Amino acid sequence: MNMKKKSWVTLPLIALLSMSTLLAACGNNSNSASPTTDGNTASTTTGKKLHIVTSFYPMQEFTSKVAGDLADVQVLVPAGTEPHDWEPTAQDIAKMTDADMLVYNGGGVESWIDQVKDTLGDSGPKLVEASQGIQMMESTEEEHEGEEAGHAEEADHATEEGHDHGSLDPHVWLSPLQAQTEVRNIETALTTLDPDHTADYKKNADAYIAELQKLDAEYKASLSKVKRKDFITQHAAFAYLAHDYGLTQVPIAGLSPEQEPSAEAMAKIVDFAKQNDVKTIFFETLVSSNVAKTIADEIGAKTDVLNPLEGLTSAETSAGENYVSVMRTNLAALEKALNE
Structure with missing residues (x-):
């Protein structure tokens, strides 16, 4: 931000x-x-x-x-x-x-x-x-x-x-x-x-x-058993989640979701991903996924959504999504990526 x-x-x-x-x-x-x-x-x-x-x-x-x-x-x-x-x-x-x-x-x-x-x-x-x-x-x-x-x-x-x-x-x-x-x-x-x-x-x-x-207990139970503890995300929104559940956030850019990372930052993320065999790069709703996709293409990984809940889309609102349901979707995405 x-x-x-x-x-x-x-x-x-x-x-x-x-x-x-x-x-x-x-x-x-x-x-x-x-x-x-x-x-x-x-x-x-x-x-x-x-x-x-x-x-x-x-x-x-x-x-x-x-x-x-x-x-x-x-x-x-x-x-x-x-x-x-x-x-x-x-x-x-x-x-x-x-x-x-x-x-x-x-x-x-x-x-x-x-x-x-x-x-x-x-x-x-x-x-x-x-x-x-x-x-x-x-x-x-x-x-x-x-x-x-x-x-x-x-x-x-x-x-x-x-x-x-x-x-x-x-x-x-x-x-x-x-x-x-x-x-x-x-x-x-x-x-x-x-x-x-x-x-x-x-x-x-x-x-x-x-x-x-109950949601907190689900996060603790699921994330305590994952194979890896670090995840790459497009913007540095998940530090509290990472801290509270024993994970390490690796952000491509800083606190602003629209911040463009430097070439040096992109290179470091690519090196980190290759060295740690990262298979998923997370991007988020409401902003462009281009940076995450660029890195994913570079290392042969896929992308997935990790929603920072800064606002629901019209589709999410129409589907009856809320804070708890979206956070459960986030948990499922994290659990999947961290067990690859």
Whole structure:
């Protein structure tokens, strides 16, 4: 992902500020609860459904599972859209302004979040950073440049405090173990916002975490028995998964799925693959598979999909796929490749 700070080319900040002032004066949508906010702490008083906006697919899935039928949950990044370089439009800012809660992953996925915070101000929705409290892995310089194979999962852990988001790997949702923390953080935020339904949110969160615990157990059982422990993937999204299940991610490029690896990086990956008799090169949905296919052709290997769950395609949505089902498909692909 492009971890650098961006300027908003879609809408000048001064226009966003004017819009937020106007929207605040008009009041919230009548279909949403009306929270009172004090330092990002709020409570609902109307008894109506909460209106929650989430940044991209995993945040929508986790929030919907916890909120159940007590909230209308929307997602900002559309299906089939790669979220790393997505930026909000005026209409998206309006959605956020009108919401009771905004749930985002953090760690740098949402490069626009700091400007949104400034725009929305204290009277905006309750902001929930789902990855709060998770020890974020620092990406190495090699990951950024795509110049070193085999060391992504060995990056030192570091708490988010005191580090620039540009050096962090935000892909915590790709570990079923870490995803449980994100779900609990969302539960905590919902109970703070709507304490009258604390028991409901806990029941929903407990049920979904039971699913994630089962998924975690499946990953541990299956990946503990594989013949090899390293896998080559197009973009460095799977460091948390690799770390938590005893694997080694070998990324072709860095944190950005659209990053083009250098010729030196490509050569190192090809050498690694030949020396270790790698038979599968993983690519992912939503971005081009050309780099993975080039390496696979060079070494006589095949390609397969390892889905980073940054957004579902329209086909996946139509087929009823969700976080758990896609993660099971990922597990099957990993198990197959690591037993070749």
